[in-house]
Amino acid sequence: MGAQALVGHAQDKQDKGLVKYVDPMIGTARMGHTYPGATAPFGMVQLSPDTDTIPYAVDGKYTGDVYKYCAGYQYEDKTIVGFSHTHFSGTGHSDLGDFLIMPTTGELQLNPGTAENPESGYRSKFSHDNETAEAGYYKVKLDDHNITAELTATTRVGMHQYTFPEAAAAHIILDMMYGIYNYDEKTTWAFIRLENDTLITGYKSTNGWARTRTEYFAMSFSKPVKTYGFKMYEKHPYRGFWGRFDQENNFPEAANEKIRAHFDFDVAAGDKIKIKFALSPVSTANAIENMKAEVPGWDFEAVKAQTQAEWNKQLGKVTVDAGTEDDYKNFYTAMYHAFLGPTVYQDVNGEYKGLDQNVHQAEGFTNYTSFSLWDTYRALHPLFNILQPARNQDMIKSMLAHYDQSVHNMLPVWSHYANENWCMIGYHSVPVIADAVIKGNADFDVERALEACINTANTRYFDGIGEYIDRGFVPEDVSRASVSKTLEYAYDDWCIAQIAKKLGKEEVYKEFMKRSESYKNVYDPKTGFMRPKLANGEWIKEFDPLDTHWKGFIEGNAWNYSLYVPHDPESMIEMMGGDQKFVPHLDSLFSMELPDKYFEHTEDISRDGIIGNYVHGNEPSHHVVYLYDWTDQPWKAQDKIRMILKAMYKTGANGLGGNDDFGQMSAWYLFSSLGFYPVAPGSNQYMLGSPAVNSATIRLQNGKEFKIEAKKQSDKNVFVKKVELNGKEVDKTYITHEDIEKGGTLTFHMSNKPNRK
Template structure:
């Protein structure tokens, strides 16, 4: 009885929350699935552990034994360009530039059993199916597609840790569900280290899989429940025969076996189905154990009501999306809420309902008083995503910082994460940008934990002499070109990170630390060649490297960028950089040149992660290092150029179409850039309270803060032509300079932009 009442109450509150505007229709998960966006179209809840999504292909079927482009191409498992779907797997990155995951592929089929995926050019060669975008629906928390070759309608939804499948079959005595445990993303021959499956009864199986991929040592446990008992089941192992075959001698290991273990296992489950019969599956995952996976399922989805799970997922999405309510054009609303959706996909929950998770030390830990998260793409996300969370998701960002500190505690190196997922650091990209995230969260008052401990973790990480030239950087003030292939960008990024540590130390009254790191923060000057006015690789003897190309992104001492872009990377001190580069006027002219230059085709062939559309002139928006650059006009006395460029980038780099993202979304960093910029302000230098103003593209945005305040951005006379800002009032008072602070926003109030078609060149 109590249960019924609670359920009714729940429905009532769910209704209440829908009394808010329904923003879910503005989310188009297919945006970014074509070309370079690397987003996935499937079902997930905000920051959910499960991302249940179609894989249109992966590396598994074409791998030639070498690192090749497909590692990159199928980062999200799905490409809008593809004509077939292999199946639906439960873990996906959103927008990354390297691949992994793709755990536990499920595919419903019908007709003669096929246990290999087949090839895209001939889908009938395997269990995969042709499909059409006309029969595909992708919503926040829901995905639907017709599998043409099997005449099966597939629908997917999810709770945090459970993927919920609903398959509508035709009448058939040969209906099957395939569970391909060899499938994975970034799936070279030896990725699957070991797989164990236990058939508990005719509707439940549990097991685990250990992989050696981008994450070197990763185990995911599962529990898979069927709404209808399977008639029979079996497997086809691709394993080499074992030396000892006791098990095989005593039991049939291909049909109706009680358990199976090996490296290369594909299972099937047989059903007879009536026309239109729905078979539902729940797949729960856990980083800890089969038991925890089962408990996750029983806690989150103890029933078979697909619609209820879908409604809960979409209610959860709407609750998050409603934190910002905007008035804008319909296409802009799609861009905005899809961006908001993409920022709330990662980082992902990484603990079971009982709070257990696998730590970086490969031990099981208990998260006490916080939600443990993983999937930290920090080189990307320190810039705008975590600052965005500090504004919109401070409670979660507090937990994310806590998660990073537990990572530090469990690290055998005693280092904060670089790029971490699933109890592993893959060490991707450069810098030690965790320190930026920690500093920003502490300086903005978001982190409620032990700030001194956080500072100590920053100090330890930044003094890890063995790591990527840090020792030389400390000794010399820069990394020599002969020591490291990305010596210049490393030096620049360390210098910025050190500035963050200095600000944090200042906040925490650690004067000695502040002074030391403030000094280290100047190290950018050591790789600036005044003679040419560019950042440039320097040799150990102090001279600059002679052969040098300011346009090329390869072999010039930079990572994912060229000197043209990276020379602007001094977010901690644009004013001094402006002076170094000849003063405001010359600096502005350089920015003009950047946005206007013509790069040779050769450049695109050599550059990762971006399409031609990801570049405006020489400004590379598809990669991150220049994300603050358009705001630098604000330091030259020509803010109208910032306004103009921002509106241009918003327009050109974000479109409400599958190919709408010009580069990898990078776990939400691209989207967070959009969200800030479309509301008229941007954190040029995370680690400070200051936002630099640009030109909002929305007419109105209401930001509902966790502290109960509302901050409103209003753009008077807004239009596509009126990209220039005439004046800005904060709570009715004109601003003296084009900045506001985090504290200004937290107080609530209104920021009013007066827009015009003419630049205010005063």
């Protein structure tokens, strides 16, 4: 299917543009942790259904459900609790789920009920047969209430449309207690105010994964509220003069740790109740301003069309001849998932809440939040340097603002709604900054950015950095996951060296290049693996290179992490015995069969996302298959890349082989489908692989186009006979960022036999 066929195919599907290929249901089952609801590209509002209430603990014991419901929705569930306005996409940790709304009819019920007994509360059964999910739009029939729910969203405003097929007493429930991280204890304070008979404002403060987070809202109804009430579940011994009022029935405001509200209407058959729900990190006044700016009217279809037009614009940055219908779905759903975050975190007037909990003004940039950097530095931010360069610069400016507001003298580790969550290891803002600098996408103060990187790398109390600086490695008896930390710090230090070199700072360059060789200090030549060391310099005695249970490693084992030297593969391969030993070692990674005992701790690793001992569902392995490009057998990468693409990325709710991790899994898919991959962000090189598309056109911000052609590409022709750039044969296993930015054509000549030369 060529370019003309693609156009014709679009017209066959009601001319919806590329949005027709996006299936937000992909990844909503098992470990994908994606949500199916409505959002705009990088939107602050993610308006989506939630399918269960999540207690953090039962009888004092951790239940694990907090992991299962990271996105609030699991495809296997049979009931919907309601529709909340904030969600993570594809993460391995949960939070958010702010401001749950649920429409109901009949007798008012203010508790959510249970999945086993939904009629005991306001939740409802539903069927996937009556569910539609598109980019920017979601629709479902709530069977127990016979209500059709429709959702769409702009950047800062969620819009609901509830259609009632019968005359009824209708209720809109606003549950201020609900939250994805911890339903029972997460909300620390909530406030609701009835401004008039169609406008409600308020805020909610939570202590969840983000230890202190406050979100403000403004909610507007399309028709006046008839009656309303608040249910407050914490009764304070001293209520002062407030005790003289009946605060639960038609009283204009409520404040409590735990509140649920109801707003009541009379509806006729076919009536629609519409809701505009705007968010703000700063104030209810700003939320109202956001609403007026982004959704001034009540035309639901117009808002949906506007958001889907914006999605088509963003998806149109790459057009492909992908092959089959499923291939198109996988490609454009991956682009959709890649463009969900990080998310905008500022009001239309530029105000946002900073890490210091004060209100700041974003001057000359858009502020972003939710940086899952341990995941996304690897491929998502490099993808942005090609497809979203202006946004990526704003994201880095947001990181630098975080640094300025930090008392820890550090760039973000896992930045989230004016909080630092300290999740995972490394200081991986650094490679994001370095990649932008090296690739010439650095419209920010690079000198200041380098200073921030250096100070972050020298924050001695963070996760064994002091020991790493003094000893050249992190000791396992000082800080667990010590090998993983040592290897990731070494790579981050190499990135700092690249920025210093670019700026001509020779001494800084030498210092951090020396630190970047620290990976050698945890390599044990006797076992042939990276191995944990103790503070006395001795190797840890109990060592199993397949063990994943935190003995030196995190989200991987010695087999996986021994290959984590993305900045110096040549030296790593030589250290491990050269091509003669390294290639068989790499081969075996994909063919091993792991005993069940290595899957007992599913919070560390599970069989989802695993091929042999290659763990595609966890990010430390994402570059591994491309390491063949540094050996004398680069062709061995090619069929394996295609095998991974087929095995780990499919259509359907269970289509992702692991958490999408805020777009990192999807970015891997996009790069690898196009035929190249950024093994070491901070370098200008993209290693060549085996393209899965027949052709593609990348539309660059500079107005040029970079095209990919795969001649004779098929499921059998997975090997590359030769590669040409603008008609000239490429004699290397990589192309550069400059090659892409200049525009032109990269041509792969495919074959069913490897080119062993």
